[in-house]
Amino acid sequence: MMLKLWKWYQKCLSVHPLKTQVISSGFLWGVGDIAAQSITHSTAKKRLRIAVSNIRDKDEDFKIDWKRVAITSMFGFGFVGPVGHFWYEGLDRFIRLKLQYQPKSARFVAAKVAMDGIIFGPLDLLVFFSYMGFSSGKSVSQVKEGLKRDFIPALVLEGGAWPILQVANFRYIPVRYQLLYVNLFCLLDSAFLSWIEQQKDAPWKQWFVSSLSLKEQEGQGGS
DSSP: OHHHHHHHHHHHHHSSSSHHHHHHHHHHHHHHHHHHHHHHHHHHHHHHHHHHOOOGGGSOOOOHHHHHHHHHHIIIIIIIHHHHHHHHHHHHHHHIOOOOOOOHHHHHHHHHHHIIIIHHHHHHHHHHHHHHHHTTTOOOHHHHHHHHHHHHHHHHHHTTTHHHHHHHHHHHHHHHHHHHHHHHHHHHHHHHHHHHHHOOOOOHHHHHHHHEEEEEHHHHOOO
């Protein structure tokens, strides 16, 4: 079954590469948001049971917010799929032809990881949180506040995982399959980002923001 599915994907990718990447991205981001909603619901229910023992309420039943799933899935369709498709192909050409690094070499992989982390990673987070904010009906000022609350924690936490994953991606995976590799991990990443966005003003996120503000104040005081 899995072999047939893989061969079918390869055929779709060879015939319609962009369309295949767009559809798979949208699907995986939608599934990831469902996972995030489930995690958020389970966490909230555990906290509620601790606060009120032996509680049994029909409101505890998990219900998928399909509107949010559709919104998140559209981010995969409209941004991750098309932008990721051209990004990974363009990044490979730039480093091979412009920088003239030997493919698969340490410098080649390091340059890809660095550019992906400096350019695409922050852009992906910026677009995601802005898009999710505007899609939920927030004003410009509310979206800005949401970015201040969500962007830094997500960037820091993702910065510890994605570079390691991308080293393996750029070293061993052919360019045409690199977005698929990323999309598979985006199943977890989309759940993670959706979970962060749904955490609102969680104390741990406030700690990130306050720590950053404190460092900025110390830097200004030192200068």
